[in-house]
Amino acid sequence: MIKVNNLYHSYNNDGKYAVNDANFEVTKGEIFGFLGPSGAGKSTTQNILTGLLQLQKGQVSVAGYDVKKISNKMFNQIGMSFEQSNVYSKMTAKENLEFYRKLFDVKTRDPQALLELVGLGDKASIRAGEFSKGMKHRLTFVRSMINNPELWFLDEPTTGLDPAIAAQIKRIVKEENKKGVTIFLTTHNMHIADELCDRVAFIVDGEIKLIDSPKNLKLKYGDKLVEVEYIKANKSVKDTLSTVGEGDKKQLQDIIAHYDIQTMHTKEATLEEIFIKVTGRGLE
């Protein structure tokens, strides 16, 4: 669905690259995450893929189209939801969607039904300018679904939303993906990457450091740890021990044999811990 080879982008032609030799493929039906801190080059890459930035160097094909010579037809097949909501403030929520749907020459979804999907059904005739940031975000989000895209670009889809709405957005993303929609998701939030993505690319300073599934990354980089809490000399003690090292294994057996265990559970490394291990950088 997406093929990127030797992609570079420099804003100032000063030898500094916001995207530096990126190579990846996104296959049909997967949720592919682009995970990296602020300034990593996520938006730049997404903007090149969606034709908002002109391709300078490299080969990029999106939904079967070469982005060097973008065809308007490509826009019928893709959806884009940006972190910054760009809705028309003087139009109502419904007018925003009615206006936008006219840009496509494929079957579009019913604006009222879309608004209801994100809890804005009763706000259809309110001007978007009066909406809160979260409401504008939801409007932008459903607008990007209006043409039933087979490839959906989502930029920080849950950032700044309250947890209930974020959960609703994630549910919709999962449902659309089940119907076969391919999703390219950019984020600096490891939770959403972990929860939604089939594969993630770690990106730092314009470079992709690795690409793998969250599960494989945890198996590969996550230490196999057990967190145990027990009573020793009338005091509660907490230890984190490895199930791989001989010394730790023996200590764990010793604790189980001699002390009163209060809690014991395995501890997985988080994607952020793995990100730091691999790239030497955090996600903030």
Ligand SMILES: Nc1ncnc2c1ncn2[C@@H]1O[C@H](COP(=O)(O)OP(=O)(O)OP(=O)(O)O)[C@@H](O)[C@H]1O
């Ligand atoms: N219009 C621009 N002109 C010059 N430099 C830019 C421009 N847009 C982005 N950059 C620079 O390019 C680099 C990559 O930025 P980009 O916005 O792609 O990162 P990002 O990973 O999307 O970050 P964020 O999560 O903050 O959006 C950064 O160093 C940024 O300062």
